[in-house]
Amino acid sequence: MKRIFYILLLLQMSAIMLFASSGTSGTVRTKTLYPMPAAIVMDAYRYLGKLRAFSVDAVTTNDDYFQGEMVATFTHWIHIDLQRPGKLHIEVDGDLKNRSFYLNDGRFTIYDKHLDYYGELEIPRKIDTALDTLFEQYDIKTSLANILYSDLDKRIPPKNKGYYFGTSEVDGHECHHIGFTNSVEEIQLWIEKGKRPLIRKFIVVDKTESYLPRSGTILRWYLNPKFSQAVFDFTPSAKTVQIAIESYAKGGK
Template identity: 25%
Template structure:
């Protein structure tokens, strides 16, 4: 799974040498701190136990040019989940303007700016549908790394290092900052303190790509029992929208239906 984190728009980032100038962090760099993995498991188990929720996110994707220059692209998203088989994710920004829908039987991706959409049959559970979207259609839904019911096992596969960086504040919310090192990518998570261990920030660094680009998301406006009618996950194409086919590569939708 840590290898999978490097995918999806080059979903991406490194450790920035594991914390600059902090003696308390430098003392913990080596090995796996069980306190870090325990808090990560607490967070992923809590998310997996939520039957329905919605969350807003603001993400920044970093791209490294051949010259070494870095560009950043921002995206705002809103995801609504109803387990075990519903997801609606809307995201818009400089490089994407899409709606992603899963209704328990099919996946739909609609590009608002291009007014095109594609539909594909999908497995019967959200976990399997997200895997299918990533592996067969080359589509990564917002925050999909954290949505799986077995997210902990996926995130810690091949884990090489884990540390508790320390207390932090994200968007005015008290959190605990965790950092993890994998074979190819590293990730950091800021977990909300208290009885609702929600992720408040998530950063991925791809070490295997020159310049070690990063992908970062901040989460806000968590709603843990929202109204989520079936209609929320049903796609009604606008009159001017045109259906095309998934190619399974690149942006995910590209080929015109004959």
């Protein structure tokens, strides 16, 4: 009888423990812990800001509402050479734009390959302040500017709620797949796991437009670039026409 009593007691205690660790359906619930998306993207921003030099090859796709009839997707190929504090070269080729940008210690040049004209400006020497000047005073948008700043973690800290979707491979690299959303846009990022938190891919959805245009970018990084200093110099041909770059005022030029 004592033996039977002990067996029944053990069975009862096991049932109580199982019920305590189960939901109402009787299935065991475990809480899975995921990395924080905000921490992942902030690590990526800080890592990029510390790089003194790099080259990047990127492929971008952008949606546009073509003639009010349908959504068309356009593709561009971008190459970037960067050397801090003040040297930058960007080549853009694709469906809509074919341009080159040069920043060489305070001298900025933009060259349109189709029209064969160029313009030059004297702007601040450092890349961060030079980009600010181009955007704010001349309304010149530089391709992939979000990876060029050295202090992006201070400029656009992710304040909105983030989501962790798991891991996936991009161009042979295992990446965290994360996302953020707010009232105007959604963004997904694929950031390399490990000691090199490089942004390998991102997708942005514009929620301000009814047709929800999407842009996507895949990045291939070279952290030990072999470019020469001549890559940051622009030399026009005899037929290339120089034009003036007018400053931009809010509300118009």
